[in-house]
Amino acid sequence: MKGFVLGGTSSGVGKTVAALAVTRALQNDGRAVQPAKAGPDFIDPSHHQQVAGRPSRTLDCWLEGREGLRRNYYRGEGDVCVVEGVMGLYDGDGSSTAMVAEALDLPVVLVADASAGMESVAATALGFREYAERAGRDVEVAGVLAQRAHGGRHAEGIREALPDDLTYFGRIAPNSDLEIPDRHLGLELGEERPLSDDALDAAAENVRTGRLLTVAREPPRPTETTEDIGTDRERTDTRIAVPRDAAFRFCYPATMERLRARADVTTFSPVAGDDLPDCDGVYLPGGYPELHAADLAESPALTTLADRASEGLPVLGECGGLMALCESLTTTDGETYEMAAVLPADVEMRDRYQALDHVELRAREGTLTAIGGDRLRGHEFHYSSADPATDARYAFDVERGDGIDGDRDGLTEYRTLGTYCHVHPESGAFDAFIDQL
Template sequence: MKGVVLGGVSSGVGKTVATLAAVRALEAAGKTVQPAKAGPDFIDPSHHERVAGRPSRTLDLWLQGEDGLRRNYARGEGDVCVIEGVMGLYDGDGSSTAAVAEALDLPVVLVVDASAGMESVAATALGFRAYAERAGRDVDVAGVIAQRAHGGRHADGIREALPEELTYVGRVPPDDDLTVPERHLGLHMGDESPVPADALDAAAEQIRTERLLDIAREPTGAAESDRAAGLASSADADRPRVAVARDDAFRFAYPATIERLRERATVEPFAPTAGDSLPPCDGVYLPGGYPELHAGALAEGPALADVADAAAEGVPVFGECGGLMALAESLTTVEGETHAMAGVLPADVRMRDRYQALDHVELRARRDAPTAAAGETLRGHEFHYSDTEVASDARFAFDVERGTGIDGDRDGLTEHRTLGTYCHVHPESGAFDAFCDRL
């Protein structure tokens, strides 16, 4: 599968809208598009999925390693993969957009804000291309998408200013409808506030799909997809059952995580905020999300009480970030309303006005835990607006080698066979294999 990376000159330049426009344009040209996102993210990929009609792949060197990144790329399906970058092209010490492009040997189309520039767009793109050469980076900046560029003389001036080695791939016109509302943790999800179809169609018409396809190429050293083996194992009726919370409160699960669970177990989705009870299961996975926005429904519904009963009976339960919050004694919203949660873990969680942690994370297991054996390390990421007050006798599963965790030094509250962390792990870490092995 050919691929191309859409990198930005900075955060906030409009990479997501440019990516959506490119996906829509390629599909209008009859191509099947596999979207992807560089760096840890659950929100931008939800917009990708809404437009492309298929889950977006996460590509992150810190979370997956180079081999894991290539395997995850290979598991995608389509004629061409469009990868949205993270932050500015060269930003990010754990896994920058440039590093992802280098690992796959894929070309970069630079998204440049052209709202107040013309020839300066070309100068900016040339600077990003020259920086790679000067820094000894194997990054092929091959084209430009002019974000917020008008047509006519504006677009013509940008195109004419670009040298031969930089292809003009098109523009995204200035349009107030081509924005996504923001809240804590980032943008609204794709099914909450999608980009209006007519505005996206208009933007897609300005993308030069033939130029984009000319730039795209096959990655080098990509792994063979192991998708077929995983799907073949799904016929085994004797496998354990894992209940996975999937609703407005628990939205942040990597597609690769659900795929891995389906390879090892039968996945039983349930929706706690919709009043679902916990289905019969051998294990429970509570992903991250927005439990603070649905704390009342969670407190009133049967699911958290069911999870508490299952945990007390020794059923393995794994909660990540929002899942940790739901497993705590209580959750206090930013407005000061306190709601009872599952009460499995000895902690009280309170939402804050600004984020409390944002980083790649490395954890080392202090003892055997549901997702790792003693001494093993896990890599993931954290991004949350809550903090947690734990009981004096609380037990922690992990020491934090990098990141913040629950108290700056430790993460992973444990009780019974239940584990709650602020860290989101990717399945390439081995955490979900370990979890399934313990069912």
Template sequence: MDGIVVAGTHSGAGKTVATLALCRALSDAGYDVRPAKAGPDFIDPSHHAAVTGRPSRTLDPWLEGEEGMRRNYYRGADDAGGARSAAGSAGSPPVCVVEGMMGLYDGDVSTARVAAILDLPVVLVVDAKAGMESVAATALGFRAYAAHAGIDVDVVGIVAQRAHGGRHERGIRDALPEGIEYLGRIPPREDLEIPDRHLGLHMGDEAPLGREALSAAAAHLDAERVRDLARAPPRPEPPEPGSQTGARVAVARDDAFRFLYPATVERLRERAVVETFAPTAGDDLPDCDGVYLSGGYPERHAAALAASPALETIGERAPEGLPVFGECGGLMALAESLEVDGETHGMAGVLPAEVRMCDRFQALDHVELTARRDAPTARAGETLRGHEFHYSAADVGSDARFAFDVARGRGIDGERDGLLEYRTLGTYAHVHAESGAFDRFVESIDSL
């Protein structure tokens, strides 16, 4: 599957809007678009899915390893069907549009590194609000910096963000050096802004860009030339297939539990029977052998969770030995209580912790965990890599048992992560299916 990376000069450069406009432009030109996101993000991919009708793949070598990331890239090529929200032809060869993270070279796990591992060309989004020749100078500097950084990155063109037409557009195009193509512009429009909240942008189904505004932006992009510049990474070896266990895993999916990587649900379905339920909508826990509670926004739905029959049932069945795995928001829901804006709400009461929301983020990093003992997602001594981003803090009981030591990141108390009670595990870390954690979780259920 051919692909291209949309990168920015810095965070806030307009990558998400440019990515969505490019997806729309390619779809309108008849191409089958498969979106992806560099780095551990759940929010931007929701916007990709809203525009393309396809799940957006997470591409992160820290979470997945290089081969795992390549496998996940090609999982996007193998996606069948999908709702078609744009005019792209399902019969055309797929093209992957990968949205970068932060600035092109920023971070240990950078957009540049993702592009280099996949050998994908880069389209740079440059803010052109108050520049013409300087836009070209910026693009040239980003292209040249690859050699200085020792990363094999191919910046093939730019999209000018907040650029007008006419003289402004011509000045940018004419100033670009050979080897960096002008691929279009995103006009300065107020209706091309996505509102945000404490964990980032609003989700794609909460604040989608208007179809008219997105189509207007797409009309200024050269979809055909972008498609010509795209190229395909080598296909990796397929993973070892896991056996179907027949275990029934209940997976929470609603407004409180929204942060699920597509590959996670797919891997769970490969190894088990998945039953979804919506705790905030009043669903009780379905008949199951294990439960997965993902991250999301439990703080925005604390009252509904406090009244949820599903959390009450989890609170009753967990002491009986029901395996439960909660990540971040899932950890919060499994705790004794959740304090939001000075009001305390009772949660499932399985884990010995009282969680409170804070005014600023408490952790934002890739993490590395070493298992202190056998746990539902890892055996003693094994290492898991993941990601954490949360505004809550947990005050844990003096008798709390932790599953992991933190080699990188913050975890729950700066040194440890993974509260373990009965057969229930709650972590602040999010892990990817390529880590093997979900295979271990299903196998732990099957071993009962």
């Protein structure tokens, strides 16, 4: 499957809208699009899926490594892959858009804000291309997609200013209907605020799909022979329960694929009042438990989860899952709600983010996702802070990132583990979890 990367000149330049417009344009041209997102984000991919009709692949060198990144790419399906970048093209030391483009050997289409420029857009693109050459980066900036550009003289001025070896891939006209509201943790999710078909069609109208397909190319295949999820690991007879609702939204598609490849997976909704299903283990992904704290406090699932956890049921919670496993959750309006009370900590929401970084953890001893001394790479982004009991036990020392208290992460009790760190299945953490069920 051929592909290309939409890299921004900076954060906030409109990469997500550009990715959606390009996806729609390719669909209108009869192409099946596989969306992907550079970086560990959960929110932008929800908009990709809303438009493309298939889950967006997460591509992050830190979380997956180059080979894992390539394996994840090739698990996608479609005629062409549209990879939305993260931040500015070269920004980020753990896994920048440029690093993803290099690992996959994909060309970069530079998304530039043209709302107040013409020749300057061309100069910016030229600078981004020459920076790669001077810095010794193996990044091909193929040309420009002009964001927030009017037609007529405005678009023509941008096109004429570009040198012959930088392609003009079209423009996206300014349109207030293309604005996606945001909140803490980023944009609102795709299913909450989908863009209208009319707005998307209008945005796609001036995208040059033929030129995009001409520059798209196929990345190198992984050097390892095993490319299909789970074929290198034994399938088990175990059953894993995973909440999937408005409170527990943040789960990589590859994670569910890996879990389903190795075990039976049953989903349920604590927010809707579902009880915990019969299972051999529980995975609680991240999300927005703070927005549904009242419903969670009344849910029979948390009571059953507490009982089963005390009996030794393996439970893994990430970020929002960690919050639900703690004793209480206090929202920004000062309301406090009882949670599952499996882990000895109280959680409180803050007005600004408490951590945002790629993370590396080192296991102190054997735990649900690692053996002693193992290192796990992941990502953290949260607005809450946890106040653990003085005798709380931790599974990990933090080598990079913030964790729960700046030095440690992974509160553990019984066979329950809760971390602020989100990991990708390429880390091996979920295989380790399944192997212990």
